[in-house]
Amino acid sequence: xxTPRRSSTPPLRSxxxxxxxxPGVRLRIVLIACGVLAAAYGAWSxxxxxxxxxxxxxxxxxxxVVLHDFVLAPLVLVLALAVRRWLPExxxxxxxxxxxxxxxxxLVAIPVLGRFGxxxxxxxxxxxxxxxxxxxxxxxxxxxxxxxxLAQRRRATRxxxxxxxxDPGR
Amino acid sequence: MRPPAPEHxxxxxxxxxxxxxxxxxxxxxxxxxxxxxxxxxxxxxxxPWIALPTRPxxxxxxxxxxxxTAGVASVxxxxxxxxxxxxxxxxxxxxxxxxxxxxxxxxxxxxxxxxAAVFQLVTGIANSAQWxxxxxxxxxxxxxxxxxxxxxxxIHIAVKLxxxxxxxxxxxxxxxxxxxxxxxxxxxxxxxxxRTTWVAAGLAVLATAGSTxxxxxxxxxxGVRSGDGPQxxxxxxxxxxxxxxxxxxxxxxxxxxxxxxxxxxxxxxxLAEMPQTTADLPIACVEGWSxxxxxxxxxxxxxxxxVGAPVGVPVTVTSLQEHGPYRATILPGNFAADDLTLLALxxxxxxxxxxxxxxxxxxxxxxxxxxxxxxxxxxxxxx
Numbered sequence: 179x180x181t182p183r184r185s186s187t188p189p190l191r192s193x194x195x196x197x198x199x200x201p202g203v204r205l206r207i208v209l210i211a212c213g214v215l216a217a218a219y220g221a222w223s224x225x226x227x228x229x230x231x232x233x234x235x236x237x238x239x240x241x242x243v244v245l246h247d248f249v250l251a252p253l254v255l256v257l258a259l260a261v262r263r264w265l266p267e268x269x270x271x272x273x274x275x276x277x278x279x280x281x282x283x284x285l286v287a288i289p290v291l292g293r294f295g296x297x298x299x300x301x302x303x304x305x306x307x308x309x310x311x312x313x314x315x316x317x318x319x320x321x322x323x324x325x326x327x328l329a330q331r332r333r334a335t336r337x338x339x340x341x342x343x344x345d346p347g348r
Numbered sequence: 349m350r351p352p353a354p355e356h357x358x359x360x361x362x363x364x365x366x367x368x369x370x371x372x373x374x375x376x377x378x379x380x381x382x383x384x385x386x387x388x389x390x391x392x393x394x395x396p397w398i399a400l401p402t403r404p405x406x407x408x409x410x411x412x413x414x415x416x417t418a419g420v421a422s423v424x425x426x427x428x429x430x431x432x433x434x435x436x437x438x439x440x441x442x443x444x445x446x447x448x449x450x451x452x453x454x455x456x457x458x459x460x461x462x463x464a465a466v467f468q469l470v471t472g473i474a475n476s477a478q479w480x481x482x483x484x485x486x487x488x489x490x491x492x493x494x495x496x497x498x499x500x501x502x503i504h505i506a507v508k509l510x511x512x513x514x515x516x517x518x519x520x521x522x523x524x525x526x527x528x529x530x531x532x533x534x535x536x537x538x539x540x541x542x543r544t545t546w547v548a549a550g551l552a553v554l555a556t557a558g559s560t561x562x563x564x565x566x567x568x569x570x571g572v573r574s575g576d577g578p579q580x581x582x583x584x585x586x587x588x589x590x591x592x593x594x595x596x597x598x599x600x601x602x603x604x605x606x607x608x609x610x611x612x613x614x615x616x617x618x619l620a621e622m623p624q625t626t627a628d629l630p631i632a633c634v635e636g637w638s639x640x641x642x643x644x645x646x647x648x649x650x651x652x653x654x655v656g657a658p659v660g661v662p663v664t665v666t667s668l669q670e671h672g673p674y675r676a677t678i679l680p681g682n683f684a685a686d687d688l689t690l691l692a693l694x695x696x697x698x699x700x701x702x703x704x705x706x707x708x709x710x711x712x713x714x715x716x717x718x719x720x721x722x723x724x725x726x727x728x729x730x731x
Binding site for chain 1: 434492
């Protein structure tokens with residue numbers, strides 16, 4: 179980029195208006211047109227489906243956004259506040275890292291943890307001890323967090339002791 | 349209570365520098381899902397508008413494995429991406445009418461993108477575990493919303509292109525693109541958050557991909573299948589579910605091969621007396637699991653020769669199963685002509701287990717598993 183700018187995301191309007199002949203702007207307009215066509219094809223290909231099924235699909239589409247934006251994201255906000263408020267500093271980063279890693283893996287694992295698709299006539303499907311596997315992952319994560327936090331604390335006490343000796347005036 | 353505003357979010361991690369980096373990989377993963385998904389869709393069409401190749405025989409196994417794996421990896425990528433841009437959800441609409449229109453259009457395109465992206469990951473991952481808590485047709489809807497998702501993604505990339513370019517060409521800690529409210533520091537760094545996201549995506553993949561990558565079987569504690577099953581091969585639809593427990597083992601079983609007015613009727617013993625071919629071919633399911641096995645049986649081509657069917661014509665393959673969309677499938681001409689396309693009688697040297705399609709099943713190279721019809725009772729070429 180040759181134009182460093184301190185402002186946040188530049189609005190689409192100004193560059194489009196100022197530099198209509200710019201190849202970058204032309205590329206963006208072509209991309210937008212392609213995107214609109216692809217999305218329209220997708221919507222059009224659903225038209226033959228039963229209206230009741232379409233309503234169900236629409237509910238699932240909207241439900242995903244609502245669940246993320248107004249349930250999961252606020253929950254993460256509350257979690258972050260709790261971490262900042264109650265966790266000692268050395269524990270914060272490892273706990274946040276473990277929560278991102280294990281939390282997202284847990285979401286992926288919901289269908290197998292619940293074994294919702296299991297069928298008595300097909301023992302080759304969902305044939306692992308999922309809760310045990312998930313608990314093992316959780317335990318590994320907790321061990322890593324504890325190990326990291328303890329190592330950090332030991333390092334911190336060592337450096338503070340050393341600096342105490344070097345700079346008695348502090 | 350007043351709604352939150354973007355300036356209430358002060359973390360330096362919620363930055364375009366993070367969003368662009370995670371978003372790049374999310375875009376690549378969605379692109380992979382889209383391409384492999386369209387390929388799988390075409391491969392499942394009864395009458396595909398292009399002839400798909402029969403080789404390499406493992407190709408569908410790889411594309412469909414990639415499809416599900418890229419989808420799983422997308423979960424942490426999407427969550428972190430959405431987290432990094434969450435404050436923008438509370439941006440107040442501009443006053444001027446012209447700005448309002450563009451603002452509204454952009455917000456709408458992002459709403460469609462988020463809805464479609466979450467929908468694809470949720471329905472895809474539930475489907476891979478054969479969980480269908482909805483009424484709509486998974487295949488038709490997942491395909492259609494796939495186009496909506498990729499379209500909305502392309503629009504989003506086009507709108508944000510200058511920001512993406514600037515974010516990716518400057519240092520991750522560069523504050524040039526930050527919102528003024530972003531002041532909170534300490535704790536996890538941006539680099540740390542991005543690396544954590546890669547680790548999360550990697551773990552989600554390792555924990556599930558054993559269903560299709562044999563080397564990961566022991567590690568994938570959350571894989572939908574361990575890879576075990578009757579004769580060491582997993583099953584998607586059992587004989588009981590297909591309602592063929594009696595008809596498949598009946599002494600009255602016959603395989604009818606028909607071409608126009610001409611037809612022959614073969615017993616299991618007749619089939620076993622014909623020249624046998626053995627081939628290592630994968631079963632690769634649309635749900636993403638796959639397993640390789642050694643199959644022995646009669647070439648479909650040899651059966652078609654019995655009724656003088658021309659080489660390269662499509663064949664309708666009908667199962668004993670009484671219901672279901674895949675009771676009768678069409679084997680395209682190039683697959684019917686292939687030397688590796690078998691009506692298999694044996695798996696690893698043993699007669700087929702009833703759940704694997706006893707007395708005979710179709711097995712062809714580079715085909716989606718749902719089209720590898722089991723309990724075959726009729727092969728028909730239209731004259």
